[in-house]
Amino acid sequence: MSTMVAKVIVDNRSSKTDKPYTYAIKKDMEEDLKQGMRVLVPFGRGNRYIKGLVIKIEKYNGNISKLKYIKDLLDDKPIISEKMLELSLWMKENYLSSYLDSLYAVMPPGDFKKINTYIYINDKQSFNMEQISPKEKNIISILNDKKKVSFSELKKEVKDNNIRKHIKKLEEKGIILTSLEIETKIHKKYEKYITLKNDNMKLEEILSKIDNRAFKQQEVIKFLYEAGETSLKKLLKETNTSNSVVKSLEKKGEIKIIEKEVLRSPIPNGISQYKKHKLTDKQEYCLNEILDTIRNEEGNKFLIHGVTGSGKTEIYLQLIENLIKSGKQAIVLVPEISLTPQTVERFVGRFGQKVAVLHSRLSYGERFDEWRRIKEGKVNIVVGARSAVFAPFNNLGLIIIDEEHENSYKSSMNPKYNAIEVAEKRCELEGASLVLGTATPSLETYYRAKSGEIKLLTLSDRINNKKLPTMNIVDMREELNSGNRSILSVDLYDAIEENLKNNKQTILFLNRRGYSTFISCRKCGYVAKCENCDISLTYHFSENKLKCHYCGMVTSPPRICPECGSKYIKYFGSGTQKIEEIVKKLFPYSRIARMDVDTTSRKGSHARILKSMKNGDIDILIGTQMITKGLDFPLVTLVGIIAADTSLNLPDFRSSEKTFQLLTQVGGRAGRGDFEGQVIVQTYSPEHFSIQMAKEHDYIQFYNKEILLRKEFEYPPFMDIITIVMYGRDRNKVSKVSKKIYSKILEKLKEINKGELAKNIFGPNPAPLEKLKNNYRWQIIIKSDKENLKMLKNVVSRVCIYNSQNKEYKDIKFSIDVNPNSIL
Ligand SMILES: Nc1ncnc2c1ncn2[C@@H]1O[C@H](COP(=O)(O)OP(=O)(O)OP(=O)(O)O)[C@@H](O)[C@H]1O
Ligand SMILES: [Zn+2]
Numbered sequence: 001m002s003t004m005v006a007k008v009i010v011d012n013r014s015s016k017t018d019k020p021y022t023y024a025i026k027k028d029m030e031e032d033l034k035q036g037m038r039v040l041v042p043f044g045r046g047n048r049y050i051k052g053l054v055i056k057i058e059k060y061n062g063n064i065s066k067l068k069y070i071k072d073l074l075d076d077k078p079i080i081s082e083k084m085l086e087l088s089l090w091m092k093e094n095y096l097s098s099y100l101d102s103l104y105a106v107m108p109p110g111d112f113k114k115i116n117t118y119i120y121i122n123d124k125q126s127f128n129m130e131q132i133s134p135k136e137k138n139i140i141s142i143l144n145d146k147k148k149v150s151f152s153e154l155k156k157e158v159k160d161n162n163i164r165k166h167i168k169k170l171e172e173k174g175i176i177l178t179s180l181e182i183e184t185k186i187h188k189k190y191e192k193y194i195t196l197k198n199d200n201m202k203l204e205e206i207l208s209k210i211d212n213r214a215f216k217q218q219e220v221i222k223f224l225y226e227a228g229e230t231s232l233k234k235l236l237k238e239t240n241t242s243n244s245v246v247k248s249l250e251k252k253g254e255i256k257i258i259e260k261e262v263l264r265s266p267i268p269n270g271i272s273q274y275k276k277h278k279l280t281d282k283q284e285y286c287l288n289e290i291l292d293t294i295r296n297e298e299g300n301k302f303l304i305h306g307v308t309g310s311g312k313t314e315i316y317l318q319l320i321e322n323l324i325k326s327g328k329q330a331i332v333l334v335p336e337i338s339l340t341p342q343t344v345e346r347f348v349g350r351f352g353q354k355v356a357v358l359h360s361r362l363s364y365g366e367r368f369d370e371w372r373r374i375k376e377g378k379v380n381i382v383v384g385a386r387s388a389v390f391a392p393f394n395n396l397g398l399i400i401i402d403e404e405h406e407n408s409y410k411s412s413m414n415p416k417y418n419a420i421e422v423a424e425k426r427c428e429l430e431g432a433s434l435v436l437g438t439a440t441p442s443l444e445t446y447y448r449a450k451s452g453e454i455k456l457l458t459l460s461d462r463i464n465n466k467k468l469p470t471m472n473i474v475d476m477r478e479e480l481n482s483g484n485r486s487i488l489s490v491d492l493y494d495a496i497e498e499n500l501k502n503n504k505q506t507i508l509f510l511n512r513r514g515y516s517t518f519i520s521c522r523k524c525g526y527v528a529k530c531e532n533c534d535i536s537l538t539y540h541f542s543e544n545k546l547k548c549h550y551c552g553m554v555t556s557p558p559r560i561c562p563e564c565g566s567k568y569i570k571y572f573g574s575g576t577q578k579i580e581e582i583v584k585k586l587f588p589y590s591r592i593a594r595m596d597v598d599t600t601s602r603k604g605s606h607a608r609i610l611k612s613m614k615n616g617d618i619d620i621l622i623g624t625q626m627i628t629k630g631l632d633f634p635l636v637t638l639v640g641i642i643a644a645d646t647s648l649n650l651p652d653f654r655s656s657e658k659t660f661q662l663l664t665q666v667g668g669r670a671g672r673g674d675f676e677g678q679v680i681v682q683t684y685s686p687e688h689f690s691i692q693m694a695k696e697h698d699y700i701q702f703y704n705k706e707i708l709l710r711k712e713f714e715y716p717p718f719m720d721i722i723t724i725v726m727y728g729r730d731r732n733k734v735s736k737v738s739k740k741i742y743s744k745i746l747e748k749l750k751e752i753n754k755g756e757l758a759k760n761i762f763g764p765n766p767a768p769l770e771k772l773k774n775n776y777r778w779q780i781i782i783k784s785d786k787e788n789l790k791m792l793k794n795v796v797s798r799v800c801i802y803n804s805q806n807k808e809y810k811d812i813k814f815s816i817d818v819n820p821n822s823i824l
């Protein structure tokens with residue numbers, strides 16, 4: 001006969017114990033135990049008790065007497081739903097992360113150990129004591145005494161093995177409520193609410209019991225009779241009374257005071273309503289296509305490719321409105337930096353209290369409260385950054401991912417997931433639909449849209465047929481030739497001056513990304529590139545060498561330009577701060593603000609800058625990536641891009657794509673109001689196709705060219721990339737271990753007759769950022785086609801994860817990333 005056993009992941013931060021352990025289940029626990037519940041299990045040689053999570057319950061054919069038993073159940077119901085558990089296990093496989101990291105991603109925020117189920121009486125429900133068993137009565141009387149009891153406390157007091165069943169029954173009858181809560185230092189907030197005690201009596205009857213001269217008391221009664229349950233604060237304000245009036249009414253037994261929990265909310269007060277636009281024909285077509293396709297079950301993945309200012313957000317809003325009517329829930333992902341008041345206002349301004357907002361700046365308490373509001377179904381829309389994809393809805397109907405091309409959807413921490421892929425998987429598991437939107441789709445997404453996997457919807461015009469801004473390219477080599485060594489070209493200078501005269505706003509953009517600088521000829525625009533990878537070489541100061549960050553090729557920097565022989569070889573790099581200084585000198589009477597990581601680190605500073613921009617208190621806004629997303633200011637008519645080459649010359653196969661996206665997105669901030677906009681792009685490579693295509697607003701042509709290059713050089717979407725970074729304090733050791741890992745990978749491949757794949761394993765090489773936070777980093781890069789991906793992941797986990805406890809690897813850590821954002 002086979003028995004059931006539980007597979008448990010224990011909450012112990014060590015890669016050695018990060019695997020499912022098998023535990024036997026006592027008879028009296030069998031019925032209650034579900035996957036997704038936390039349990040207490042004896043662990044290790046000393047059999048100390050440790051918390052764990054049940055990921056599976058299955059038949060066992062081995063000898064059960066060899067197993068340890070689960071000691072206790074910690075939850076009365078799963079804290080992770082079946083589907084979220086499945087999603088988490090899928091992440092573990094797909095991104096080669098640990099069980100524990102993957103589980104933490106889908107669990108309530110905060111510490112696994114500190115989350116408790118609490119049980120309390122449902123004030124709203126009246127019930128008949130006769131239908132209640134003595135044991136249930138016992139529970140009710142404990143709850144009546146204590147108001148709220150944690151599950152484990154209650155268990156201690158009741159001492160009944162069947163307690164879970166009683167709780168379940170009581171909950172089904174609506175007599176008690178349960179909720180997950182976290183022990184935090186932040187205490188829950190309560191607020192007093194007042195209602196009439198005899199609310200089924202006529203108003204005259206109640207009033208007749210109160211002294212005629214007690215006007216205030218009479219007024220309070222009248223108010224409550226009209227308004228029903230009201231918060232004390234509001235009551236005092238509306239009736240202009242004092243607390244003592246309320247107290248004496250309570251004494252007389254005419255009113256009831258109830259304490260209610262107030263959830264902390266990160267949503268700012270006083271957001272005004274965001275009025276619904278009547279959709280344009282094109283928006284409407286798009287909305288209906290999505291709704292029809294879903295209705296006819298012809299697919300559930302969509303890409304809205306709509307130019308900047310084409311009204312994508314309004315489509316999202318009406319899509320959500322449509323969906324929540326049928327009782328479903330929706331998640332909207334936006335890039336962290338565009339979780340600005342402007343975005344939040346649109347969703348909250350339309351749907352009000354039904355929206356929860358999740359972003360990384362929330363306090364611990366706020367985050368947990370939002371999580372609970374979602375879990376308990378108090379909201380049906382979540383707007384948030386990447387991790388909001390795990391919002392614990394149980395009737396999910398839709399995930400929208402705005403600006404789907406953004407880097408920030410890929411996590412750089414464990415589990416190193418890509419929120420788009422996770423969203424897709426989650427939609428699959430829950431039968432929900434996925435809508436991606438952007439003006440500049442990622443190559444991967446557009447490729448899939450063209451292949452029919454994702455339904456493509458295109459909006460090629462701005463709302464009200466406003467023109468897309470004209471893009472003027474300034475060749476900075478010519479500026480130099482004509483003697484202008486300033487960072488601003490004559491054209492850009494003149495345009496700013498003109499704009500100031502007309503009281504219009506200007507945005508100046510400078511991409512500061514990139515750590516080491518690139519090398520370029522100021523005369524002809526030549527950029528040093530790797531022959532094997534078609535990627536720009538990075539200049540390393542300490543060694544005075546140029547290196548390829550993909551294949552490891554090393555060369556000395558040229559003294560004179562190999563193309564034109566000039567000696568104007570320069571390395572590049574100036575930041576927004578420098579620009580700010582220069583612009584201030586050139587336009588001393590203008591109002592200038594800077595928006596980058598340095599100026600927005602304090603809470604609220606981001607919002608403040610945006611507000612002054614909106615109010616027209618800023619003439620020139622200088623910024624990094626932060627100003628590229630979603631901003632909608634009607635007075636911005638000029639956008640200047642200081643150096644388009646910074647992103648073009650990043651040592652990354654995505655550099656062309658990123659440049660096209662950036663120019664289009666930043667440029668897209670211009671001319672959104674009643675005035676036409678222009679963009680001035682300064683560059684040393686004006687003929688580069690990503691700059692040319694951005695100038696023409698021609699995504700399709702850009703895509704067609706770029707996708708050929710991806711194919712030729714074997715990059716995504718045609719190949720997947722896995723990077724293994726090995727790091728530690730001792731450079732020699734890091735290098736030794738990397739070499740060992742490399743040869744083990746080759747060995748394993750030979751063992752399974754896949755030796756020919758050795759040509760796809762690059763390295764080991766020092767990572768471009770070789771020393772980071774006092775660690776030396778070396779990396780191996782693996783390229784894989786779809787067929788071999790699973791096998792290669794398997795090899796990598798065998799070599800790096802299962803053996804990471806190996807003595808040889810002492811003091812060395814591994815970081816594995818599947819399709820990383822960057823390989824720096
Ligand atoms: N049907 C409509 N009628 C009138 N105005 C509209 C309509 N739909 C959207 N708008 C307005 O048009 C402007 C641009 O819309 P929105 O910001 O949604 O565009 P978007 O496609 O999301 O742009 P981006 O990708 O640049 O962020 C907004 O000010 C919005 O309020
Ligand atoms: Zn040159």
Ligand SMILES: [Zn+2]
Binds near residue numbers: 534551
């Ligand atoms: Zn190379």
